[in-house]
Amino acid sequence: MALAHGPETRHHRLPAVLRAPVEARTWREFGHLLLGLPLSVLYFALSITMVSLGAGLVVTFLGVPLLAAALVMCRAFGTVERARARGLLGVEIAEPAPVRGRPGGGLMGWVGGVLKSGESWRHFLYSVLHMPWAIFAFSVSLAFFTYGWGLLTYPLWRWVFPAYAGVDGIQLYGDGTHEFYLDSPVEVAVTSLTGLFFVLVTPWVIRALAGVDRLLVVGLLSPSRLATRVSELESDRGVVVDTAAADLRRIERDLHDGAQARLVALAMDLGLAKEKLLEDPEAASAMVDEAHGEVKLALAELRDLARGIHPAVLTDRGLDAALSAVASRCTVPVTVEVDLPTRPAPAIEGIAYFTVSELLQNVSKHSRASRATVDVWRVDDRLMLQVTDDGCGGADVTGGRGLAGLTERLDAVDGILAVQSPAGGPTTVVAELPWRG
Structure with missing residues (x-):
């Protein structure tokens, strides 16, 4: 009303x-x-x-x-x-x-x-x-x-x-x-x-x-509240389905344009090296060395892709280690503070990880910041995430697909995303998720 x-x-x-x-x-x-x-x-x-x-x-x-x-x-x-x-x-x-x-x-x-x-x-x-x-x-x-x-x-x-x-x-x-x-x-x-x-x-x-x-x-x-809640859940289900479909398309695109293309080129190079093995052993050896480099690049791309789907460090060691790994790949120094008595549900833990990852990517690409901080803590039955930076500000939930898509993902699990980013900075983004431990 x-x-x-x-x-x-x-x-x-x-x-x-x-x-x-x-x-x-x-x-x-x-x-x-x-x-x-x-x-x-x-x-x-x-x-x-x-x-x-x-x-x-x-x-x-x-x-x-x-x-x-x-x-x-x-x-x-x-x-x-x-x-x-x-x-x-x-x-x-x-x-x-x-x-x-x-x-x-x-x-x-x-x-x-x-x-x-x-x-x-x-x-x-x-x-x-x-x-x-x-x-x-x-x-x-x-x-x-x-x-x-x-x-x-x-x-x-x-x-x-x-x-x-x-x-x-x-x-x-x-x-x-x-x-x-x-x-x-x-x-x-x-x-x-x-x-x-x-x-x-x-x-x-x-x-x-x-x-x-x-x-x-x-x-x-x-x-009625029940009818309203059912309508919200139906809308959230549609968001989850659309998000999952988008993730599958992204994975297929990354495999097709990245690792798959490298493996096809690798197979062709090895075929040529096999043909030249008897005629020109030195050329064949150079081709094998080049193929070895392509194998390393393909493995790195597959490793990054697997990390993007669900990082092993998150499953094995929890949010603290996983977020520290994400912070180490950011283009600016990031301080990570995780204060959690226990681990939340795996689904919530995964959403928290990808939320922080997306926010740190925004810091790297758009903020022009010199430093950033990540804080994670629990309040009652809610998991709180806060990412701050001293960049140029101006972040807006309605201004593009990044934060808007992140807001929809959090809404699907009864989460909340709040952005405070005045022009000139600093930017503070707070995400709130249900604990569901």
Whole structure:
């Protein structure tokens, strides 16, 4: 949930209690409460009628589809209420997930999906519960509003009583023997002051009533936490699948363009050396020496590739040794401090390793720094990583694929990446991962 109308930051000369009666927010919320009564009566009548009719006919073929149609109608009411809350209460509420029927189930599968949806039943519950509250909110807000402004402006319209009713003013008491009218200047002034009190109090009453409306809309018409979490997990699963596919493509490309090409050239060189072995032994020996150098280069490339997939030092000795090895390959001096009581889960350990590796690569390529530091520690059930450098700054999560891709990878495991990199530096990147030891 988000507020569509943010709080005003400019300073006012009048205090809030004097501004509230004429502020746009008060009038929007008052309009919301007034409009809520006729709409809630319509929602209540239609939803109760349709659900009762569907439940009564459930023993027949028509009952189940009719009950599903009633719930779909309630979801439509929820759409109207979310739009009304967005426009008048300043509350932004996400739309619930669409109803999903059983794959291949056709119309009856969709009907089953509607009936099994907890969000559909919460929309029905809102249609039923909102009416008694709307009656109360309508009555209280309208009473405070009309009595407040009516009494405040009493001196302006008191002339109606002697002119058309034959009395001197508002009658407070009368039993046939004694009568009391608000007609003297003092009584009129006290009446007007009483109205002023109600006018000043009314906006806060309206805001309190509207606050309950906000709770009802958010609590019953917003997506459930479970549905939101499922949607997040589906999105994270897509990120993981895309990342794995990208890694496989990178490995295939590195093998094809690197070690594989060198091995093909090596095979050709050895073939030529074999042919020249008897004719020109010296040339053949030179070719074998050159092939030996190509073998070393191919082995180095394969070693780097294997390290990029999952370094053996990480598995054998943990993050401290693995990050120290990464730091030694950085183009600037890097200080590594790892303070962990135990080792986290292997998957989290691998993500932490590659996160630091990517950040140190950014330091080498883009920061123009003279030194960097890596700190790793544990806070409760979270693994914290911090990489800092004294470079030129200007790193941005949205500025390119590197940090943006790293953020998506961390999101996939409920991690967080925070970047603080003002122009001119220094740059501090903090990553937070679940421990899962």
